[in-house]
Amino acid sequence: MIKLKHIEAIRNGDFTGLPISNTSTAVNMTGSWKFFRPTLKPKKSPCLEACPLHILIADYMQEFAAGNHLNALEILRENNPLPAVTGRVCPHFCQSACNRTDFDEAVLIGDIERALGDLGLTQPYSMESQECQEKAAIIGSGPAGLAAAVFLARSGVKVTIFEQSEAPGGLLRYGIPAYRLPRRILEKEIKNIVESYSIDLRCNHKIKSTDLDNLRKEYDAVIAAPGLTQSSIPETWPETPTVKGALELLAAISRDEPIPGQDFVIIGGGNAALDTARSLKRLGKTVQIIYRRTIDEMPAYPDEIIEAQSEGLLLREETVIEEIIDNGRDLSLNLHRSRKNGDRIEAGDFIETITTDFLIAATGQESSGDFLNCNPELLKAGDFAHGAASVAEALASGRKAAETTLRKFGRLPDDSITDQETQNLPPITFAALHLNYYSKKPALKIPQLDEQTRSDNFSEIHLGLSLEQLEIEAERCFHCGSCTTCGICWFFCPDVAIAINRESDNAESQILFDYDHCKGCGQCAEVCPRGVIEMEEDL
Amino acid sequence: MTNNNRPATGKNHFTDDTNWQITNAELMESGHMACPGCGASLSMRHVLKILGPETIVVMPACCWAIIAGGQPTTALSVPLLHTPFAVAAAAASGVRQALTAQKKEHIQILTWAGDGGTFDIGLQGISGAAERHEDMIYICYDNEAYMNTGIQQSSATPHGAWTTTTPGGKDFKYSKKDILAIIKAHNPGYLASATIAYPDDFYAKIEKAKAARGFRFIHLLAACPSGWKIDSQNALEVTRLAVESGVFPLVEMNNEGAIEKTYEPENPISVKEYLATQGRFKKITAEETEIWQNEIS
Numbered sequence: 001m002i003k004l005k006h007i008e009a010i011r012n013g014d015f016t017g018l019p020i021s022n023t024s025t026a027v028n029m030t031g032s033w034k035f036f037r038p039t040l041k042p043k044k045s046p047c048l049e050a051c052p053l054h055i056l057i058a059d060y061m062q063e064f065a066a067g068n069h070l071n072a073l074e075i076l077r078e079n080n081p082l083p084a085v086t087g088r089v090c091p092h093f094c095q096s097a098c099n100r101t102d103f104d105e106a107v108l109i110g111d112i113e114r115a116l117g118d119l120g121l122t123q124p125y126s127m128e129s130q131e132c133q134e135k136a137a138i139i140g141s142g143p144a145g146l147a148a149a150v151f152l153a154r155s156g157v158k159v160t161i162f163e164q165s166e167a168p169g170g171l172l173r174y175g176i177p178a179y180r181l182p183r184r185i186l187e188k189e190i191k192n193i194v195e196s197y198s199i200d201l202r203c204n205h206k207i208k209s210t211d212l213d214n215l216r217k218e219y220d221a222v223i224a225a226p227g228l229t230q231s232s233i234p235e236t237w238p239e240t241p242t243v244k245g246a247l248e249l250l251a252a253i254s255r256d257e258p259i260p261g262q263d264f265v266i267i268g269g270g271n272a273a274l275d276t277a278r279s280l281k282r283l284g285k286t287v288q289i290i291y292r293r294t295i296d297e298m299p300a301y302p303d304e305i306i307e308a309q310s311e312g313l314l315l316r317e318e319t320v321i322e323e324i325i326d327n328g329r330d331l332s333l334n335l336h337r338s339r340k341n342g343d344r345i346e347a348g349d350f351i352e353t354i355t356t357d358f359l360i361a362a363t364g365q366e367s368s369g370d371f372l373n374c375n376p377e378l379l380k381a382g383d384f385a386h387g388a389a390s391v392a393e394a395l396a397s398g399r400k401a402a403e404t405t406l407r408k409f410g411r412l413p414d415d416s417i418t419d420q421e422t423q424n425l426p427p428i429t430f431a432a433l434h435l436n437y438y439s440k441k442p443a444l445k446i447p448q449l450d451e452q453t454r455s456d457n458f459s460e461i462h463l464g465l466s467l468e469q470l471e472i473e474a475e476r477c478f479h480c481g482s483c484t485t486c487g488i489c490w491f492f493c494p495d496v497a498i499a500i501n502r503e504s505d506n507a508e509s510q511i512l513f514d515y516d517h518c519k520g521c522g523q524c525a526e527v528c529p530r531g532v533i534e535m536e537e538d539l
Numbered sequence: 540m541t542n543n544n545r546p547a548t549g550k551n552h553f554t555d556d557t558n559w560q561i562t563n564a565e566l567m568e569s570g571h572m573a574c575p576g577c578g579a580s581l582s583m584r585h586v587l588k589i590l591g592p593e594t595i596v597v598m599p600a601c602c603w604a605i606i607a608g609g610q611p612t613t614a615l616s617v618p619l620l621h622t623p624f625a626v627a628a629a630a631a632s633g634v635r636q637a638l639t640a641q642k643k644e645h646i647q648i649l650t651w652a653g654d655g656g657t658f659d660i661g662l663q664g665i666s667g668a669a670e671r672h673e674d675m676i677y678i679c680y681d682n683e684a685y686m687n688t689g690i691q692q693s694s695a696t697p698h699g700a701w702t703t704t705t706p707g708g709k710d711f712k713y714s715k716k717d718i719l720a721i722i723k724a725h726n727p728g729y730l731a732s733a734t735i736a737y738p739d740d741f742y743a744k745i746e747k748a749k750a751a752r753g754f755r756f757i758h759l760l761a762a763c764p765s766g767w768k769i770d771s772q773n774a775l776e777v778t779r780l781a782v783e784s785g786v787f788p789l790v791e792m793n794n795e796g797a798i799e800k801t802y803e804p805e806n807p808i809s810v811k812e813y814l815a816t817q818g819r820f821k822k823i824t825a826e827e828t829e830i831w832q833n834e835i836s
Contacts, residue, residue, distance in 0.1 A: 021613040028570035028612065436779060437738075491561065491738065492775060494581035496569045517569035521576035521764075522772030535772070 026517070030495065034520025036535040038489075038498075038513055043428040043481030043531060047094035047109060052396040053086075055079045057094055057109055061477035062484055064112060069467055073116045073123060080113075081150035082143060082395060084121060084189045085172060087114025088181050088462070090392045091301045099480050102430040105443040107477050111462075112470050119467065121188040125150070125196035132156040134409050137219040139207050142170020143391045144225035144382025146193060147398030148405075153197035155411055160219070161199060164206035168194075170227050171383070172391070174251040175272070177279045178458040212378075221405045225381040225398060228365035228388055231272070237361070238326045246276040246362035253279045261357035262286055265333060267321065268362030269298035274308050276362055281313060282456055288314040290321065292338045292345050307461065311451050322347040330357050364388070379404060428481040432531040435478070437488065444473045483532045485510050489524035498524060561742075562588050571614035573606040576771025578761030578778060579680045580606055582735050583615075583651065586678060589745040592617060594647045595634055599627035599661055601653030602687040602763075603680070627652050628664035632673045639674075647749065648675035654695035655685045658716050665756075669725035672753040679718065679756070682763035690766045697786070699814075699823040699831070701768070708822045711830065718758055719790065719798060728753025730792035731801070734760040736779035740789055740802055747791075760787045768818025777816050784813035785835040810835060 006018055015022060047057040056075050063072035076083050087110055098106035134157045138145045141163040149159045167173060168190050172181060194201050207215065215222050231245025246266065252259060264280050266273050269291040277287045291298060295317045298305055309315065318338045325332040332355050339348035365388050381401035382394040406412040447463040454461055465473075489511065490498045497518035504510045511533075525533040566587035573580035579602055587594065596619045598604060604621055607614045622630040631650040638646050650668075652661055657679035665677060684702045685691040692702040692709055694716040699708045722730055729751040731744045748755040760781055762774035769777050781787040782802065789802040810832045814820040 019610060021608065021611045023612045024568045024616075025570035025572070025608040025612045025614040026568050028572070028608070030570050030572075033575065436776075487561075492581065492735075494573060494577050494584065495571070495575075496565050496567060496584060514569060519575035520771075521774070522770070523576055523775055526772045526776060 029516050030519050031497075031514070031516040034518060034538050036520040036522060037515060037518065037538040038520070038522070038524050038533050039536050040483060040508065040511055040532055041534040042425055042483065042507070043432075044425040045428060045480040045482065046097040046099055047480075049427050050093040050097035051079075052093070052390070052392045053079045053399070055094070058477065058479040058482040060116075061107070061109075061112070061474045062479055062482070064116070065471055065474035065477065067471060069116065069119055070123065073120050074126065076113065076116055077120065077125060079399075080395065081125075081147050081193065081399075082117075082189055082391075083113050084117025084185050085143070085181060086392055086395070087111070087117040088185070088460075089172070089176055091390055093390075093392070099428075099430045099433060099478055100476060103435060103438070103478075104440040108443050108446065108470075108473050111444075111446055111464060112474055114462075114464055115467050115470050117189070118185070118464070121185070121192060123192075125154070125193060127156070127197075128154045129156045129411075131158070132409075132411070134158070134220045134411075135160070135218075136221040136223065136405060137162065137215050138223045138225060140164075140170055140225040140227055140382070140384070141168035141190075141201065141203075142225060142227045142382055143172060143394040144227070144384075144398035144401070145170065145223070146190065147395040148223050148225060148381055148402040149199050149398075150193055150197065151399050151402035152405060153199055155406055157406070157409070157411075159197065159199045161201045162205045162207050163201065163203045164226075166204055168201055168203060171229075171394075174229075174254045175247060175275070177250070177253070177275050179278070179282070179454065179461050180275070182460045221379065221408065223379045223381055223398075223401045223405065224384060225394075225401070226367065226384050228367050228383045230366050230368045231361050232364040232366045233361045234363065237359070238324055240326050240331075242326070242329075242331050242357065243324075243359045243361070246272045246360050247365060249276055249360060250279065253283070259283055259285070263330075263356040264288075264358050264360055265290060265354070265356040266360040266362055267291075269293065269295075269300060270362060271300045271304060272365070273362035274300045274304050274313075276360055277313055278308055278311060279458075281311065282454075282458060284456065288316060290316045290319050290335070292318065292320045294318055311455065319351065320345065320347050322350075324359065327355075330355055331359050333359070425481065428531050433478060433480060434527055434529050434531070437527075437529065438478070441476055443476070444469065479530050481530055481532060483507065483511060483530065486529065488527050488529060489533055492523050492527045493518075494521065494523070495519055564588065564592075566592060566594075566616045568614050568616065570608070570612075571606050572608055573602070574763075574765055574771070576762070576764040576774040577602075577606070578735065578763065578774055579603060579653075579682060580614075581775075582678075582680055582759050582761050585735060585738075585741065586649065586651075586745055587615070587617065589742060590647050590649060590676070590749055593645060594649050595620065595638075596649045596651055597622060597627055597631040597634060598651045599653075599656040600624040600687075601651075601656050601680075602682070603651060603653070605687055624656055624660045626664050627656055627661050628668040628673070628675075628677060631675050631677075632668050632671065635673055635675055644674070650675055650677040652677070652679055653685075653687070654679060654681040654683060655693045657681075658695040658718055659693055662721075665722070666725065669722060669727055669754045669756070672726075672728065674752055674754070676748050676755045676757065678759055680759045680761040682761050682766060683715075684763075684766050686763045686766040699820055699827050701819040701822065702766075708820075711827055714834075719756075722756045723792060723796070723798065725754065726796070727756050727792070729755035730757075730798070732758040732760070732788065732790050734778050734782060734787065734789070736775050737782065737789060737802060744791065744801075766819070768821075769816065773816065777813075780808060780813045780816055784808045784810050786810060786813055786831075 045058040060072040060075040092110040094109045095106045138161045141161045153159045231247045264287045266289045280287045320338045321333050322336045323334040335351040336347035337349045381397045497514040499512040522535045567584040594617045684696045690702050691704045697715045698711045729748045733741045733744045762778045764771040783804045790798050791801045
């Protein structure tokens with residue numbers, strides 16, 4: 001029973017003898033109840049896993065969405081020396097692997113990369129360490145050569161690139177048509193690299209077999225990345241001026257050389273076949289592609305096939321040339337329906353005989369610098385090392401060669417690659433994400449030049465969006481496996497045992513678990529959209 | 540960690556749709572006596588975040604009478620008055636009158652009771668307070684049984700559910716009392732059902748209740764891991780599925796006095812799926828599940 005004297009005592013702050021609580025329950029160490037404790041376990045996003053360059057996509061998306069474009073560019077460039085190029089020509093393995101595909105549509109990673117790359121054309125590349133004594137020579141200035149140069153120069157190595165053509169870029173310049181990769185973008189990006197790292201770029205400088213020993217004496221390391229610059233023409237085809245390789249033709253178109261002839265037949269189903277056909281069509285030629293399997297089986301990137309078809313390119317699937325008759329001025333081709341015989345493809349029923357001015361082989365590539373092949377100790381990179389592959393794979397191979405070289409110089413610890421820490425993280429699947437608090441949102445639509453406007457010129461087809469517009473797209477990223485300090489764990493903690501410190505630079509201390517009071521219920525792990533929180537046994 | 544040491548986006552929200560602000564100030568403290576995964580403690584934490592420090596909590600015997608901590612400790616940074624089981628609404632009315640006499644109308648009264656103290660034992664007091672339009676927010680956190688005393692059946696326990704007093708499952712003759720209809724008959728100032736598994740809906744409704752005057756009633760579904768026989772980490776998800784299956788619809792009384800849904804599941808799940816998540820519905824038969832499904836649709 002509370003009496004008047006008690007009220008008097010309360011007014012004086014004296015609660016003695018009264019049923020009143022004025023101590024916080026925080027004195028109870030309820031953390032001792034738990035059997036499991038939440039911990040932060042960052043994981044590898046599927047985009048990063050799919051990317052040959054292991055770009056920290058989930059991380060730069062975070063920066064990009066927040067409007068910190070330059071920070072995002074810096075993260076992107078850590079692993080990708082040519083973002084404006086790859087943003088356009090990479091098949092974007094990352095996008096195919098995106099977890100958002102299982103939810104609604106993949107995030108347009110490629111378009112964001114492209115916009116960041118364009119932003120970077122005027123931003124010098126950053127150095128990681130001071131200049132050192134070592135010198136390296138790189139043969140070839142294609143994607144692999146450039147990547148090797150960037151990763152070496154970034155560590156202070158003095159780099160010289162020898163390029164046999166009149167301008168740098170290799171396949172990027174002479175193999176990829178300008179409607180996919182505008183020349184000014186390529187030139188600006190290469191110029192930026194060369195200037196940022198003071199690279200000694202020597203064009204019109206072909207390395208012959210006799211030069212190799214001198215190079216080795218003069219430089220501490222030599223990397224060969226000459227690429228596969230020649231189309232391989234099937235042996236059964238006649239040796240005549242009306243039979244050509246696709247790469248030679250693409251290079252000629254790239255150099256604005258006049259292209260004789262009107263009718264062209266291209267054999268092959270890869271990107272080189274489509275690039276050659278679409279380029280010729282833009283020059284007003286009559287073109288058809290002949291492919292022995294179905295269109296669905298073409299190794300070219302699906303987007304390229306769709307674009308080519310919408311441009312009205314004639315694709316003849318399941319067709320083979322059984323006989324080539326050299327008429328001197330032109331060629332007659334006997335076309336047959338293809339027929340599968342086990343793994344082999346044979347000629348089936350006769351279709352028709354067609355006449356063409358030129359027959360173009362786009363069935364494979366080979367090296368022109370065979371002397372380099374004879375040198376087993378030579379460090380190789382790019383298509384020359386691993387056969388024809390994507391630009392991203394060529395860049396990755398260049399980087400690997402640079403890292404091998406740096407290790408040789410003792411400037412990188414043994415058996416370590418620079419992004420090993422991320423590489424060793426476990427991958428995260430769609431099933432491990434908790435997306436109850438996300439709603440479906442389709443990807444942005446990227447404008448394109450229509451078929452009419454692009455039919456007779458080499459203007460870039462994809463028009464791109466502004467950085468501001470693309471921020472909305474970046475916000476769609478789930479940041480799989482990367483804590484964004486979104487706060488959902490904090491929100492749903494019934495024990496007020498999670499604190500978020502967004503100011504902290506150290507990821508480990510951005511989310512703070514109060515293990516003295518956490519009862520280990522595990523709800524934070526169940527709500528974390530990115531699957532970063534895991535419960536582990538509390539010992 | 541390379542993967543992670545980037546500054547955050549700086550946005551104070553966690554879903555792509557949430558645009559309301561959540562205060563960092565906590566009026567509920569750690570170290571309270573709730574079981575791991577308790578839905579009632581999480582609900583209290585956010586209700587107090589919204590109502591703010593100028594709130595007096597009145598509560599009868601219920602889980603929270605224990606959760607708040609034994610003397611001399613308390614989990615709340617606001618005044619809390621414990622009352623006997625049947626009289627929370629009546630005691631809260633008294634506190635309200637005392638505050639009015641002191642011209643402290645701005646102070647919110649939060650009457651916070653479990654389903655036992657609301658559906659069964661406290662019902663007459665609620666009816667009286669509602670009839671007098673006492674200026675208070677009455678929140679019933681419904682964990683669907685007398686959990687604190689050892690999981691005995693209440694009139695909020697759904698049919699088919701195991702409790703220690705209904706070991707074979709609550710008889711299907713009895714359905715969960717329609718508390719919203721009872722309160723609606725008193726013409727309250729605000730009336731809604733909510734759960735913290737839907738934060739946007741939850742925050743909007745508590746904010747509305749805060750802004751309204753008179754007797755305001757909110758029916759909260761709060762998961763009880765031990766009483767529902769679920770793992771503590773699934774408490775939130777099970778609550779969410781109660782809504783997605785239509786077992787616990789999120790509703791609100793509109794200006795015309797009619798009860799309408801505030802959330803319609805995009806891809807509703809079946810009652811069967813909801814029941815399968817919990818051990819307390821283990822003995823429910825296929826026919827009973829069908830009856831339940833038909834009651835909803």
